[in-house]
Amino acid sequence: MITERQLEVVLSVVYEYIKNGETVGSRTVSRRYLTGRSSATIRNEMSDLEDLGFLKQTHASSGRIPTTQGYRLYVDSVLQRVDNAGPSVKLLKKMMEHRQGLEKMLASASEMLSRVSDYVGIAAITPLDTVRFHHVNFVRMGERQVLLLVVLQGGLVHQKFIDVAVDMSQEDLDSLAAKLNHFSGMAWSDIKKTVKKELLADIGRYHDECEKAVSAIDSMLGAHEPKIFTGSFSHMMNLQDFQDLGRMQALCSFLEEEESMAELVKRCSIDGLNVMIGEENGLPGMKGSSIVAATGEAGGQKAVVGVIGPERMDYEKAIASIDGVLRKLDSESAEKEEIKK
Structure with missing residues (x-):
């Protein structure tokens, strides 16, 4: 546990370092932030904070810079002033509820965030097969055609026509639906193998039709990874933190790896405003980088909109940028709806 004065010192160092990118000395803190404290007092506190893991020195005679732990303290203080289920998250959920043109809006969000924040804008939507399904219906439409209706958690309905090799009665179709609905409330990605095995065992005479039904649901609910949109990262090349070409290349490579990005999105998909700093990400490609993201959930799906930047990110600006873009x-969506009317 740190003292109130130590907290003030950490917040001052982080704020100054974000602003200027230079190591911060005790005299700077005393003169600009804690004017009632002497430079000697602050120097002692900075030494103690280094021992506690909140600050570090780049070399023996330099001032201090924040560690990941120091940034976390600062970010938590910022988040305390921001409603964690605030405007960004509410706007994102509103976008998801409309759904029409959602992917296009998320792609636009990632590009706009890159421009207004000078970081890399990202947006993502989770795959439908992670959504819990409510129930399945099969409707006999003709001698060899069946309408498949899949109702997901939140009321989202997907439908597809299936051509079958043999005529199935509505009673048989209802029996098939009942066996599928036994798994109601579970995510398709978690149950599809079990479902297929049980169906084929129980309704052997309709083996091919059951297999076709499972395949239709699987193709309808889509991929197993989130769909990710990444904005331009050319703006970041001008940042002081990425003048090291090797560091910039490492981050660019990470952004282009679908599996790594999918894992990052998964880790920050907690409903609300999420910030993961440097080492907290647990991903080698994000070492020295941070992500600030708003996550919303609607109809059982989650969407993420945020920015990736250096650990020395202006976190308050990043949060404001996400809010502004959404x-x-x-506003643009509302104008289009008004024109349609």
Whole structure:
């Protein structure tokens, strides 16, 4: 546990370092932030904070810079001033509820965030097979055609026509649906193998039709990884933190790896405003980088909109950028709806 004065010192160092990118000395903190404290007092506190893991020195005679732990303390203080289920998250959920043109809006969000924040804008939507399904219906439409209806958690309905090799009665179709609905409330990605095995065992005479039904649901609910949109990262090349070409190349490579990005999105998919700093990400490609993201959930699906930047990110600006972009997209969407009327 740190003292109130130590907290003030950490927040001052982080704020100054974010602003200027230079190591921060005790005299700077005393003169600009804690004017009632002497430079000697602050120097002692900075030494103690280094021992506690909140600050570090780049070399023996330098001032201090924040560690990941120091940034976390600062970010938590920022988040305390921001409603964690605030405007960004509410706007994102509103976008998801409309659904029409959602992917296009998310792609626009990632590009706009890159421009207004100078970091890399990202947006993602989770695959439908991670959504819990409510129930399945089969409707006999003709001698060899069946309408498949899949109702997901939140009321989202998907439908598809299936051509079958043999005529199935509505009673047989209802029996098939009942066996599938036994798994109601579970995610398709978790149950599809079990479902297929049980169906084929129980309704052997309709083996091919059952297999076709499972395949139809699987193809309908889509891929197993989130769909990710990444904005331009050319703006980041001008940042002081990425003047090291090797570091920039490492981050660019990470952004282009679908599996790594999918894992990152998964880790920050907690409903609300999420910030993961440097080492907290647990991913080698994100060492020295941070992500700030708003996550919303609607109809059982989650969407993420945020920015990736250096650990020395202006976190308050990043949060404001996400909010501003989502407001703009919401306004544009409302204008289009008004024109249609």
